[in-house]
Amino acid sequence: MLNKKKLLRYFLFLVLGVFIFYYITPLYVMIVTSLKDMNEIREGNLFSLPNSINFESWKIAWSGRGEGTSDTFLKPYFFNSLKITIPALTLSTILGALNGYALTKWKFKGANLIFLLFLFGTFIPFQAILLPMARTLGFLGISNSPLGLILVHTVYGLGFTTLFFRNYYVSISDEIIKAAKVDGAGFFKIFFTILLPVSLPILVVTIIFQFTQIWNDFLFGVTFSFGENAPLQVALNNMVLTSASVKYYNVDMAAAIMAALPTLIIYVLAGNYFIKGLTAGSVKG
Amino acid sequence: MDWLKKNLPKIVVAPSFAVILWFVYGFIAWTFYVSLTKSKLLPNYEFWGIHQYVRLWQMPRWHIAVENLFIFTILFIVLCIFIGVILSIFLDQKIRSEGVIKTIYLYPMALSFIVTGTAWKWILNPTMGIEKFMNQIGFENFQFDWLVTPGMSIYTIVIAGVWQSSGFIMAIFLAGLRSIDDEVIKAAKVDGASTFSIYTKIVLPMMRPVFMSAIVILLHLSIKSYDLVIALTAGGPGISSDMPAVFMTKMAFGRSEVGLASASAIMMFVTVSAIIVPYLYSELRREQDVK
Numbered sequence: 001m002l003n004k005k006k007l008l009r010y011f012l013f014l015v016l017g018v019f020i021f022y023y024i025t026p027l028y029v030m031i032v033t034s035l036k037d038m039n040e041i042r043e044g045n046l047f048s049l050p051n052s053i054n055f056e057s058w059k060i061a062w063s064g065r066g067e068g069t070s071d072t073f074l075k076p077y078f079f080n081s082l083k084i085t086i087p088a089l090t091l092s093t094i095l096g097a098l099n100g101y102a103l104t105k106w107k108f109k110g111a112n113l114i115f116l117l118f119l120f121g122t123f124i125p126f127q128a129i130l131l132p133m134a135r136t137l138g139f140l141g142i143s144n145s146p147l148g149l150i151l152v153h154t155v156y157g158l159g160f161t162t163l164f165f166r167n168y169y170v171s172i173s174d175e176i177i178k179a180a181k182v183d184g185a186g187f188f189k190i191f192f193t194i195l196l197p198v199s200l201p202i203l204v205v206t207i208i209f210q211f212t213q214i215w216n217d218f219l220f221g222v223t224f225s226f227g228e229n230a231p232l233q234v235a236l237n238n239m240v241l242t243s244a245s246v247k248y249y250n251v252d253m254a255a256a257i258m259a260a261l262p263t264l265i266i267y268v269l270a271g272n273y274f275i276k277g278l279t280a281g282s283v284k285g
Numbered sequence: 286m287d288w289l290k291k292n293l294p295k296i297v298v299a300p301s302f303a304v305i306l307w308f309v310y311g312f313i314a315w316t317f318y319v320s321l322t323k324s325k326l327l328p329n330y331e332f333w334g335i336h337q338y339v340r341l342w343q344m345p346r347w348h349i350a351v352e353n354l355f356i357f358t359i360l361f362i363v364l365c366i367f368i369g370v371i372l373s374i375f376l377d378q379k380i381r382s383e384g385v386i387k388t389i390y391l392y393p394m395a396l397s398f399i400v401t402g403t404a405w406k407w408i409l410n411p412t413m414g415i416e417k418f419m420n421q422i423g424f425e426n427f428q429f430d431w432l433v434t435p436g437m438s439i440y441t442i443v444i445a446g447v448w449q450s451s452g453f454i455m456a457i458f459l460a461g462l463r464s465i466d467d468e469v470i471k472a473a474k475v476d477g478a479s480t481f482s483i484y485t486k487i488v489l490p491m492m493r494p495v496f497m498s499a500i501v502i503l504l505h506l507s508i509k510s511y512d513l514v515i516a517l518t519a520g521g522p523g524i525s526s527d528m529p530a531v532f533m534t535k536m537a538f539g540r541s542e543v544g545l546a547s548a549s550a551i552m553m554f555v556t557v558s559a560i561i562v563p564y565l566y567s568e569l570r571r572e573q574d575v576k
Contacts, residue, residue, distance in 0.1 A: 015371065015375055016372070016380065016386060019372060019390065022448070023390055025408075026408060026448065029404065033407065045417050045418040046413075046414055046417070095301050099298050102294040102295075108295055117310070118302075120561065120562075123505060123561045124309060124313065124554060124557065125550070127549070128312070129308065129309065129316065130534070131316060131547060132312040132316060133308070135328075155304055155308045156308070159305065159309075187290075216397030217397075218399050218512040223534065223538065237515065237516055240406070252403060256404060259397065259400055260396045260397065260400045263395045266395070267392060275391065275456055282502045
């Protein structure tokens with residue numbers, strides 16, 4: 001007789017295995033579809049392997065067919081997204097670090113209330129700010145420009161970055177800071193010589209979190225930009241929704257993988273930091 | 286100079302604080318005010334009372350959006366938590382390849398909802414997707430056309446949403462399980478409790494705060510869900526899979542109903558606040574208690 005413990009163990013592996021299958025299948029389908037030509041897609045099925053490895057669709061998704069204006073491809077939008085993501089994540093991270101530091105190590109009256117207002121701001125549904133934001137960007141003359149989206153992402157990333165650094169700096173002992181203050185070290189000196197050198201882990205968490213948020217954003221992109229100024233996710237959606245008579249599922253899938261690659265690579269390389277950011281960013285604990 | 290030195294921390298925080306006050310709280314106040322006006326294409330600052338809210342709640346389309354939100358939220362939360370709890374408990378049984386398995390369970394969180402929607406739209410494609418595969422392997426009458434069936438398309442959003450978020454809920458529960466003192470479980474084992482009852486009677490009840498966090502995260506995600514709907518069904522067929530976030534942007538930027546859109550945005554904001562404020566309050570109190 002098989003003993004009960006062993007049977008349970010098999011059941012456990014079976015369930016874990018079924019879920020591996022569940023999570024991995026869409027990625028598998030995306031990859032094999034992107035490598036097939038349209039005939040293979042019509043004849044085969046979702047899971048059938050391609051006859052040969054064929055990167056034609058990847059090329060088309062990235063740089064088009066060269067057929068004039070109706071042709072949407074990702075390359076320019078990929079760079080749009082980079083142009084928005086890098087400045088916005090840099091700005092919001094620097095400000096978040098300084099805020100987190102000031103709010104924990106130089107506690108002034110009202111510091112807790114200020115933090116609470118930052119914190120609550122990270123939860124709001126963005127629908128409640130879309131209309132005034134659109135008007136503000138218009139007023140500033142930066143609607144439908146990378147500059148506008150940099151502003152939007154910096155502003156609505158501030159709550160998260162402040163939260164990350166604040167929670168990290170709270171756990172650093174006040175004794176060293178007090179000693180440094182007694183020695184006459186000022187605000188920035190203490191930050192650069194004491195706090196910053198130990199901030200690498202939280203810096204990585206924050207940068208990864210902000211990169212993923214901004215790179216994957218769709219709502220702000222689609223609301224505040226259009227045409228050639230759109231970021232990557234908006235372009236991907238337009239590409240897939242195209243009303244052209246022939247649908248190129250292989251090109252769609254290649255484009256989707258490309259749009260996902262930067263964040264996927266970061267996830268594979270720095271999974272732990274990625275998860276830490278997600279947990280801290282959503283549980284706010 | 287002394288004044289500067291003394292107030293430097295405040296000066297550093299001030300710009301960010303001003304930005305948050307203006308762009309978050311000021312904007313919400315503006316949206317609320319506009320929801321009380323007759324604004325159509327352009328904001329019109331003439332006070333009109335709660336007419337927009339009355340109009341909103343009389344619109345069948347808004348009712349569809351709210352009903353869909355209910356369906357989506359309930360299924361999304363129940364399924365994500367069910368999968369998350371089971372997977373986290375199973376993974377906590379000293380599995381050798383835990384790291385690799387966790388990586389696979391969580392990678393969908395690195396994807397944008399647009400990518401997820403694009404992938405699932407293809408998998409659920411009524412003629413070329415899953416249906417064709419089932420037909421080819423012998424189930425000739427198998428049909429799967431939820432994506433284009435009013436009343437069913439909302440469930441395709443649940444399928445894709447659960448796929449994307451359940452791994453993350455697993456990770457939260459796993460972290461919760463790891464933080465429970467092993468001694469408690471050992472003691473229960475010595476007392477002769479079965480593994481099953483240790484989990485149902487001791488471990489899971491101890492995880493109440495984790496359940497709370499998971500529910501708040503998922504509720505919050507579902508009220509805000511916009512991208513996934515757009516990428517997967519675009520609210521269709523027709524308006525059958527509309528959700529409040531989609532409704533709001535369609536009214537604001539498609540129909541020039543700025544007042545009505547603002548009213549729907551405020552409804553979303555109030556709902557989120559009703560969940561978040563008590564949650565933050567209890568979290569902060571816990572933090573104070575620990576100190």
